[in-house]
Amino acid sequence: MKNKNLIELKNISKIYPGRDIPTLDNLSLNIQEGESLVLIGSSGSGKTTLLKLLNGLETPTSGSIQIKGKDINSYDILDLRRSFFGYVFQKIGLFPHMTVKENINIVLRLTKKSPKFCEKRVCELLDFIRLSPDLYLDRYPDELSGGEQQRVGVARALAMDSECLLMDEPFGALDAVTRCELQDEIIRLKEEFKKTIVFITHDISEAFKLGDRIAVMQKGKIEQISSKETLYGSPKTPFVEQLVQTGLGV
């Protein structure tokens, strides 16, 4: 099956005012429908900026972004954020004054879904992330462990049944065991719901585990984008080679 491009970035540059070096430097990238694309690179390589360009939290200095073949500017950006993308944040960002239930269905409420629907959807999602609704619905974020919090974060991103999940180093702050569990959840999610996932990490083993394709970023450019086998077998640049080797502990 030939994969369709869901999102196309062409010649994207992003230069923040007052900075000499571009954060993104004439970067082009296609994201295919149903794939999981992992962006990996050191801090400051432009991963998060790239992710934020996708749902309009940042706008490119030059270049174009197309979503399903249409320019991003032709969409209602709020609608895009609510219904097309789900966002999972590195710092999780569950609202501390809202219960698990309220956190998950907040976007549903903003889009005026019926309370009955919201209730049902929240329970489905809690079931999916393996947190019993009876126990967790009315808990507050500070009554959850770190892993549970990020599960709820994932559930919140899934609430609107968005096509594409944007995950910005979601498991960076978690311990190894929990991280491994959650990575398995992501694989399950991808298989069960056929979501397109753009996933940021700086952990090469996480990238290898989750990515259909892996894009190695360095100084605002993509050094190499390919499957993990190719990345490992024939690294294009010394940076990629070094990253792969140190990451795998070779």
Place this chain on the structure above:
Amino acid sequence: MAIEFIYFLNENFSSLLQKTFEHINLVAASLLFASVIAIPLGILIVRFPAIRTLLLKTGSVSQTIPSLAMLALLVPVLGLGFMPTILVLTFYAIYPILRNTYTGLQNIPLEYLEAAEGLGFLSFQKLVYVELPLAFPMIISGLRLATATTIGIATIAAFIGAGGLGDFITQGLALNDSSLILLGAIPTALLALIFDYGISRFENYLYRRKQKTTSASKWKYKYLLLGGTGLLFLGGYFFLNLQRNNESQFIIIGSKNFPEQNILAEIMAQLIEDKTSLKVIRKFNLGSTAIVHQALLNGEIDLYPEYVGTAYLTVLKEPWDGTQKDLFTKVKESYKNIFSLRWLAPFGFSNSQSLAVRKDFAEANNLKCLSDLVPLSKNLSVAAPPEFLKRPDGLLNLKKFYGFNFRNIIQVSPTLMYVTIKHQKADIIASFTTDGKLKSSNLMILKDDKNIYPSYQAAPVLREAIHLKYPQIEKALSPIFGVISEQKMIDLNSKVEEQEQLPSAVAREFLRENHFFSEK
């Protein structure tokens, strides 16, 4: 002592309740207005940094303006009573709420704001669902701060007749009665504690973590509750005002804030109540001449006792060279032409001014009149009320005609002058000639041998419009015209100042023993 205080409490309980209610009303209305102004403003300045510095700086400077001075400045513009007080209280309450709203909103961790943006919140939704709830504890602590200040400042409302617990304090100060001062001060402090506790409970209630909440509408209820509470206060405020304006046939009697004024005002009030069907509203202890006169002009009071000399010098601002005669006719004419105010006939006495010294001091130095004191004056200090320093017939003329040159002048309230001289912190006081404390404090008035003081005959001043509307007032007051001698007035004053009787009781006794009340 304790038992006496309980009796005292019992006696004043109903007025304590009323004053407390007035106080709460003032505070609640001000806090409501302040919140309505400050919270949106706080939200605004987060978004518009251009006005932020300006507002926060002016706000913090504004807190340093003495509230009493501010109130006094506003009286000529806004008049007396509820509204100017609310305005001043609101003014002082805005800054703490504004600053805390701003700080609360500013310190929301970035992750929540990013999350809200990433999830596609409108900026209004972000505000309502994320920013305000997260800033709420901070806003509430600002409100608590504002509440504590407002309850304290609200006691000054009494100076301009807006009521509240400050009434007891000003009365207490005027009568030098510490029980009355405590009656105002203790409930004020208690009120501050209760309000603070109430607000913290309210905050806990809003933030209580209920396990079974109908979560979708929880915040809606909270906002509803906040709004409802606000409406309740507003309703209470208008109800109170309505009640005040609903009395049809009435006359409002005012007075300045010292016992003689209270007694004279009470005598007039009781006579009018006895001889006419008018309802009398008492707005006593309003403050200095300027405030009471302004109140009369604004129609906030209809009648009060004034002194010819004060009217001539302080109100009409006529020059006094120490020689003019028949001031009463001149003042009466000017008041009629300029202000449409009517002077009724004088009560009989003149409460003039002079200097008083301790009797032993007078004897030791062989002092009889002011001229005798002049050579000693450069080593002596004077305790005097603020007016003494500025009025042309006060310090200025003493210097001009007698050549006084005092070592220093201690500015104190009229009632505290006697304490000052008693504790030998001053050698001389600027006393009134009918002052009840003269006798018991062992003080001697020095004779004004050069006659530099104008006549201070006291008489009722009435608004012309009220005189025409209710001619029965002058008739009701006529029995006391010309019958109160200087000695009688000292006697009445002394009953209030020395024996701590209430002005109303002293007035009643006076009217009764002179058979001025109608025979039943």
